[in-house]
Amino acid sequence: METVIGIDCSTNECTSFSKSAPIWQDVLAQAVTGELLAAMNYASLAEICNDPEEIADALEHAAGERGHAFRFAAEGRKIGVDVASNVDARHWKRLREIFLGCIAERDFIGCLIVQEIMLESFAVASYARVGRVAPGSLGETFAAIAGEEEGHVEHALAILRADRALDPRRFDDKVYRLHLEVMTTLAKMLAKECKDGHCEVCHASCVKPSLFDVSLSAAELRGASLQQYLKTLDSLGLPGEVTLQWVAQLPV
Amino acid sequence: MGSSVASLAPRARTSENESEADFALIGHQESWRAAADVLAVLRGRQHTPLPDDEIQDILPWIPPRSVCHVEVASRLGVNARGVYIDSFIPPNRLDATCVHENLGRVRAAAACAINAGAKIVSLGGFSSILIEGNFDQLPERHDTVFTTGNTLTVAFIVQGIKKMCALEGRDLRHSTLLIVGATGDVGSGCARCLAPLVKRVLLSARNAERLRRLAAELRADGIEAEIVTDLNPIGRLKHDAEPRRPEADIVVCAASLPSPSLLLGCIATDAIICDAGYPKNLSPNAQMPEAKIFLGGLGQIAGGLKFSPDFRGILNRHPFPDVVHGCLLEGMALALEGRFEPFSQGRGFITPRRVEEIEAIAARHGIHLAPLH
Numbered sequence: 001m002e003t004v005i006g007i008d009c010s011t012n013e014c015t016s017f018s019k020s021a022p023i024w025q026d027v028l029a030q031a032v033t034g035e036l037l038a039a040m041n042y043a044s045l046a047e048i049c050n051d052p053e054e055i056a057d058a059l060e061h062a063a064g065e066r067g068h069a070f071r072f073a074a075e076g077r078k079i080g081v082d083v084a085s086n087v088d089a090r091h092w093k094r095l096r097e098i099f100l101g102c103i104a105e106r107d108f109i110g111c112l113i114v115q116e117i118m119l120e121s122f123a124v125a126s127y128a129r130v131g132r133v134a135p136g137s138l139g140e141t142f143a144a145i146a147g148e149e150e151g152h153v154e155h156a157l158a159i160l161r162a163d164r165a166l167d168p169r170r171f172d173d174k175v176y177r178l179h180l181e182v183m184t185t186l187a188k189m190l191a192k193e194c195k196d197g198h199c200e201v202c203h204a205s206c207v208k209p210s211l212f213d214v215s216l217s218a219a220e221l222r223g224a225s226l227q228q229y230l231k232t233l234d235s236l237g238l239p240g241e242v243t244l245q246w247v248a249q250l251p252v
Numbered sequence: 253m254g255s256s257v258a259s260l261a262p263r264a265r266t267s268e269n270e271s272e273a274d275f276a277l278i279g280h281q282e283s284w285r286a287a288a289d290v291l292a293v294l295r296g297r298q299h300t301p302l303p304d305d306e307i308q309d310i311l312p313w314i315p316p317r318s319v320c321h322v323e324v325a326s327r328l329g330v331n332a333r334g335v336y337i338d339s340f341i342p343p344n345r346l347d348a349t350c351v352h353e354n355l356g357r358v359r360a361a362a363a364c365a366i367n368a369g370a371k372i373v374s375l376g377g378f379s380s381i382l383i384e385g386n387f388d389q390l391p392e393r394h395d396t397v398f399t400t401g402n403t404l405t406v407a408f409i410v411q412g413i414k415k416m417c418a419l420e421g422r423d424l425r426h427s428t429l430l431i432v433g434a435t436g437d438v439g440s441g442c443a444r445c446l447a448p449l450v451k452r453v454l455l456s457a458r459n460a461e462r463l464r465r466l467a468a469e470l471r472a473d474g475i476e477a478e479i480v481t482d483l484n485p486i487g488r489l490k491h492d493a494e495p496r497r498p499e500a501d502i503v504v505c506a507a508s509l510p511s512p513s514l515l516l517g518c519i520a521t522d523a524i525i526c527d528a529g530y531p532k533n534l535s536p537n538a539q540m541p542e543a544k545i546f547l548g549g550l551g552q553i554a555g556g557l558k559f560s561p562d563f564r565g566i567l568n569r570h571p572f573p574d575v576v577h578g579c580l581l582e583g584m585a586l587a588l589e590g591r592f593e594p595f596s597q598g599r600g601f602i603t604p605r606r607v608e609e610i611e612a613i614a615a616r617h618g619i620h621l622a623p624l625h
Contacts, residue, residue: 192309219309230314230315230317240364241318241319241320241321244317244319245294245296249295249296252302
């Protein structure tokens, strides 16, 4: 596991977080890992773009996601915890492999579907929930980054809507194929219990049972993420009854 | 408007309108069991059913959306296609404390119906209760009209009472009728239709002022109407010094209750009881072994009903085929008739004349009172 930033309990926030700090440490570790993975994905995306403007956009997004990772890490430093990341952790690694599959096929639209529709739905919704309950600047940072992520999803949605308009059936089939891979992995990550063993990101035992201590729950994060995902698919024009079946069939 | 021959002619479908819905039905599940069954169908047989705790965790997060396509056939050879939209109001959040949240869900469901191109939308169960008298709170609509569907519900309740009385050899003219939830749209409609047929009518509801107004309206027509303030075993009429028993021998339960919790004491032991609530009104603990209890407000479609995916017996949980709540059937009947109008708009407008009108429309298309059970 890679340490993004070391312990530096030099601020007043340390004392108020003494009990919940280990919980926030793991929440931040998941967030940092997700942001670094997103940065890697956007960097890979830049390699298959032909349009200089698209390349610039992808690189800008990559830089933005790295910036998010550092902001989260900085929040960890404020509360005196060592925020680690592990993009090779089992689930995150699988998500990266799926994205790289799209890259190998030079499937720009597939890449956007994975990153902007699926992974960002998860990020936007879960950051927003954390932002509501996390105290002080930690909560403010989660809420602010949730807003920023939502902002760049809008740009991708416009591209995806235009692509779907060309051939809705082909587009929806592609979303479903990727859904089976990506959302099944995310559903396992979001399950109330990690049934496949340790996620390889939490610093000790699984953080999920402890989330209640900070007014969160794994069920809430999963529910909010799936809701955001369904709403995003709605906004692309996919039939609601179809996407509901997709989500209903995910593992729990 | 009206039943012109032209409006009954089967409408040709073209590629342009192929995906548009004639009607939409907005509903919600009345129990966790029902919600679990819906999710089990969506999940498919190849997946294990979700445990109850997972259902209770997941369902509240599902945004309102269409769940299945519905096709209804008229005996005149016309058919109409629509969508069932579930607002996914969690069964444990049907109470008054969640009105704002639930109204938001109904609005979102209404937006789905508009997006689906539905020409007419029926508001089922709590959806209509939330919207009654607040149609202006629905999203901006262009070619979509909304109906609470309550007029056809009233029609089937009234027909059910008459049928059960006939089966049991009771004479309505000698009966005392109690209506629980009398000031609601369905309750007041039942009062207007049934009160002239019985000897005496007892009205019960939470809103005293509305009760007084309804009682006065009925009395003005020469009906013996009284207000009941207490449904406990030793019931008292407002103007009585002493309790009187037995009271009602015919009961219509049409209250907006978040769960089956009603206990009736001030009724004859062998009363005929029509439970027309959604969720049902009567408590499972109600001990009335001699009472003739049936579920009211249900109709059956002779021409058949198809769901895609197949939700038969799941969205319409009845032992008989093609049985649906009257409120939802009203939208289907009006779609089959080609009358895309807000037939039922909310509290207090249901009259015997309107009930007869929707009964005639429904009957023309083979929609009749469901078998009583």
